[in-house]
Amino acid sequence: xxxxxxxxxxxxxxxxxxxxxxxxxxxxxxxxxxxxxxxxxxxxxxxxxxxxxxxxxxxxxxxxxxxxxxxxxxxxxxxxxxxxxxxxxxxxxxxxxxxxxxxxxxxxxxxxxxxxxxxxxxxxxxxxxxxxxxxxxxxxxxxxxxxxxxxxxxxxxxxxxxxxxxxxxxxxxxxxxxxxxxxxxxxxxxxxxxxxxxxxxxxxxxxxxxxxxxxxxxxxxxxxxxxxxxxxxxxxxxxxxxxxxxxxxxxxxxxxxxxxxxxxxxxxxxxxxxxxxxxxxxxx
Numbered sequence: 001x002x003x004x005x006x007x008x009x010x011x012x013x014x015x016x017x018x019x020x021x022x023x024x025x026x027x028x029x030x031x032x033x034x035x036x037x038x039x040x041x042x043x044x045x046x047x048x049x050x051x052x053x054x055x056x057x058x059x060x061x062x063x064x065x066x067x068x069x070x071x072x073x074x075x076x077x078x079x080x081x082x083x084x085x086x087x088x089x090x091x092x093x094x095x096x097x098x099x100x101x102x103x104x105x106x107x108x109x110x111x112x113x114x115x116x117x118x119x120x121x122x123x124x125x126x127x128x129x130x131x132x133x134x135x136x137x138x139x140x141x142x143x144x145x146x147x148x149x150x151x152x153x154x155x156x157x158x159x160x161x162x163x164x165x166x167x168x169x170x171x172x173x174x175x176x177x178x179x180x181x182x183x184x185x186x187x188x189x190x191x192x193x194x195x196x197x198x199x200x201x202x203x204x205x206x207x208x209x210x211x212x213x214x215x216x217x218x219x220x221x222x223x224x225x226x227x228x229x230x231x232x233x234x235x236x237x238x239x240x241x242x243x244x245x246x247x248x249x250x251x252x253x254x255x256x257x258x259x260x261x262x263x264x265x266x267x268x269x270x271x272x273x274x275x276x277x278x279x280x281x282x283x284x
Contacts, residue, residue, distance in 0.1 A: 004177025008147075009186055016146045016187065019092040022047045024192050026085040027135070040081050041073040044088065053091040053281060054084065061276030062087075062117075082131035089135050090116075094281050096145055104155040107235040108145045109283075110274060112138050114228035117270045119220050125253045126216045133220055136200045139193070140221045143184025143201060144235075147176065158235065168236070169205065181205050207250060223251040231267040233274075 001009070022043060029035050029043065045051050051072050058075040059068060069075050076084050090113070097109040116137035123133030147154050157171055169179040176183070184201030196214045203210040203218050204225060210218040226247050228234065244263060248255040277283075 002177045008176040011150050012146050015150045017095055019191050020047055022050055023088045023092045026088055027194055030081045030085045037076045041076055044072045050091055054087055056280040057087045057277060060280035062273050086131045086134045089138055096149055104235055105148050108148055111228050111233045112141050113274050114233040114270050115224040117273055118224040118227050126220050128217050128220055136197060136217055136221050137224045139197055140200050140204045142187055143180035146187055147180055147183060219250055223247045
């Protein structure tokens with residue numbers, strides 16, 4: 001690691017609010033099918049703020065329930081322990097957004113949340129569990145969100161990247177000694193996230209370099225991120241992905257489903273759910 005990258009990582013570690021320990025414990029616990037719901041609920045309830053925000057999301061348009069969900073255990077029974085862990089990750093990501101408000105940070109949050117919802121919807125087609133797709137989409141650009149939080153000047157640099165004809169990742173390496181994918185992998189490693197999510201952060205911009213065991217998940221996140229850009233959920237004025245055919249090239253399993261009509265319907269659903277989540281978390 002270069003001196004510039006080491007300095008950046010030191011600032012990220014010191015200034016970025018880490019995911020609550022409950023969240024990372026939960027992500028690991030739910031992978032064990034023998035763990036009872038009550039034990040998972042007991043872990044979440046050790047963090048009252050997290051529990052309250054989880055219930056807000058569980059009662060949002062993201063999960064239209066027939067009745068009000070009033071307890072963590074009821075939320076787990078209704079939406080499943082794996083999805084509960086994903087929603088806990090959502091509330092933790094929200095804390096980064098709330099720490100410093102700016103149009104770029106809000107756009108990055110919306111991009112990540114949109115990618116999460118898209119990956120959740122399309123995960124079956126590539127053989128990935130819905131909750132895995134959601135969580136991977138949610139944290140894929142955690143490095144970019146962290147850099148925006150710590151370095152206010154990064155926003156101005158991104159805005160002028162097009163004029164300089166330099167890619168965002170080249171710009172990041174110039175400014176920080178590492179790009180947002182490397183920063184995201186490093187942060188998730190520091191926070192003890194599962195290796196598959198570290199690999200998503202590291203390789204989502206370049207799926208061909210993905211480890212074989214996580215290839216399907218990384219391709220899904222790459223496509224979900226590109227679709228989020230096409231839906232207008234992008235920080236950049238001119239996102240790299242310009243049409244659905246580019247996404248079909250990465251995700252041939254979805255080639256028959258990536259129709260203009262299907263895309264419009266998905267975009268409407270994603271927009272409604274994002275607004276509902278933001279309102280439930282006080283970000284609306």
